[in-house]
Amino acid sequence: MWCPGLVEGSLHSPLAVPSSLERLLPMAQLRFGLVGAGGNQVGSARGLSHARHLATLDAGQIVAVCDRVAEAAEQAAGRLGAVAYTDYDRFLRHGLDVVILATPDVLHAQQAVEALQRGIAVLSEVPAATTVEDGRRLAQAVHRSGGFYMLLENYGYRDEIELIRRLVQAGKLGDVYFGEGEYLHDCRGLNRFPDGSLTWRGQYFSGYVYIWHSLRPLLYILDDRTTRVTAMMTMQPGRLEADIRIPDNVVSLFQTAGGRLLKIRVDIVSPRPHLMDYYALQGTKGSFEGSRGFGDPPRIWLEELEPADRPGRSGPSVSWRRLADFEEEYIPDRVAAREVAKRTGHGGSDYWTLKAFVEAYRAGNPSPVDVFRALDCSLPGPLVLESARRGGAPVEIPDPRTFI
Ligand SMILES: NC(=O)c1ccc[n+]([C@@H]2O[C@H](COP(=O)([O-])OP(=O)(O)OC[C@H]3O[C@@H](n4cnc5c(N)ncnc54)[C@H](O)[C@@H]3O)[C@@H](O)[C@H]2O)c1
Numbered sequence: 516m517w518c519p520g521l522v523e524g525s526l527h528s529p530l531a532v533p534s535s536l537e538r539l540l541p542m543a544q545l546r547f548g549l550v551g552a553g554g555n556q557v558g559s560a561r562g563l564s565h566a567r568h569l570a571t572l573d574a575g576q577i578v579a580v581c582d583r584v585a586e587a588a589e590q591a592a593g594r595l596g597a598v599a600y601t602d603y604d605r606f607l608r609h610g611l612d613v614v615i616l617a618t619p620d621v622l623h624a625q626q627a628v629e630a631l632q633r634g635i636a637v638l639s640e641v642p643a644a645t646t647v648e649d650g651r652r653l654a655q656a657v658h659r660s661g662g663f664y665m666l667l668e669n670y671g672y673r674d675e676i677e678l679i680r681r682l683v684q685a686g687k688l689g690d691v692y693f694g695e696g697e698y699l700h701d702c703r704g705l706n707r708f709p710d711g712s713l714t715w716r717g718q719y720f721s722g723y724v725y726i727w728h729s730l731r732p733l734l735y736i737l738d739d740r741t742t743r744v745t746a747m748m749t750m751q752p753g754r755l756e757a758d759i760r761i762p763d764n765v766v767s768l769f770q771t772a773g774g775r776l777l778k779i780r781v782d783i784v785s786p787r788p789h790l791m792d793y794y795a796l797q798g799t800k801g802s803f804e805g806s807r808g809f810g811d812p813p814r815i816w817l818e819e820l821e822p823a824d825r826p827g828r829s830g831p832s833v834s835w836r837r838l839a840d841f842e843e844e845y846i847p848d849r850v851a852a853r854e855v856a857k858r859t860g861h862g863g864s865d866y867w868t869l870k871a872f873v874e875a876y877r878a879g880n881p882s883p884v885d886v887f888r889a890l891d892c893s894l895p896g897p898l899v900l901e902s903a904r905r906g907g908a909p910v911e912i913p914d915p916r917t918f919i
Contacts, residue, residue: 547578547611548577548614549580552590557714568859568869577615607630614626636662639667643886653886654919655918655919663882668892681845689798691798693775693777700783721761730892737775739772742772781899800819813837816835
């Protein structure tokens with residue numbers, strides 16, 4: 516619905532796909548459009564965080580904001596000096612180079628497809644799609660349009676993940692054959708509006724498992740993708756709230772194309788302190804365990820650092836090293852920019868996510884988290900739940916590269 520009370524911007528028609536020459540324009544000239552303003556006091560207003568982080572990068576201007584709630588669109592647009600829309604199609608005709616999707620999860624794929632069809636680059640919040648069919652349509656739209664698509668999965672941009680990836684690439688852990696992740700985030704407060712009605716999280720989180728923040732970092736470190744999952748869950752409707760059918764706890768075991776095993780636990784309803792970024796790896800020559808909170812440091816054990824005269828290397832002689840000890844050597848770029856990055860959210864990973872976009876787009880390079888990688892971590896969301904609902908039956912995970 517177009518709301519006539521809102522100001523309509525100049526109606527450029529950016530129907531052509533931006534050429535690589537246009538992509539080389541100074542970033543200050545980039546026109547961003549933001550969909551999903553938040554501000555409902557229950558959600559996290561992720562769109563506005565992106566607006567703040569963009570300002571840190573001096574990467575362009577948000578010139579238009581779209582939200583189905585007129586008040587939310589107007590408030591955000593007023594704050595950002597942008598034009599407010601409630602109608603997505605009109606918003607896309609504002610004259611945009613890049614659209615940032617920060618709407619409820621189930622809308623991302625379709626909104627991305629529509630933006631790509633208009634030649635607008637897409638930065639999508641997680642997940643890329645919540646069904647395999649939506650994922651297929653999205654991959655085909657990216658392919659047909661030749662447009663730029665990036666998933667803003669930010670946990671893969673954490674310093675710790677970049678450091679471990681570089682250590683793995685340097686062969687320090689040997690052949691890595693096991694990975695682990697946990698996303699334990701008490702989101703109960705995000706499920707319901709003050710009037711008692713369900714938010715989009717309360718409604719949709721019963722249809723897929725919020726697995727991307729655990730899966731993508733592991734797949735990024737290992738340059739791998741999952742092929743099969745078996746999952747089990749505890750689900751006691753009514754234990755927390757009678758009308759919310761979100762599993763209490765889901766544990767998934769994935770096989771990967773690279774012959775690895777990944778174990779991931781997701782729990783977004785249990786009362787407990789958050790632990791959203793736990794990861795671990797085991798390789799033939801080393802082992803990594805992330806922090807479990809409460810002052811526990813991320814640590815690494817490397818066979819090459821153990822004295823050679825200790826056969827078996829077990830018992831009290833075995834010594835972990837603090838992962839942080841390797842930062843200066845392996846991620847000096849991250850260390851140098853830490854103060855700037857920390858001003859953004861999620862331990863600085865929000866900064867590195869948008870910076871990766873800016874650098875790739877400016878250089879005319881491929882997307883750092885392209886549609887295939889985006890779907891590699893998104894498609895398992897509904898498939899994990901399918902396996903768990905079938906009592907742990909193995910479910911094949913399609914390779915999105917076969918969708919086009
Ligand atoms: N990567 C991260 O760390 C991270 C953190 C928080 C949220 N997120 C993601 O960001 C997205 C937004 O989450 P949030 O917490 O900001 O939600 P939110 O509820 O605060 O905001 C969503 C906004 O979208 C609007 N909206 C709903 N339907 C719309 C439509 N059809 N057209 C336009 N606007 C519409 C709502 O009115 C609301 O203002 C979700 O996909 C979530 O998974 C990611």
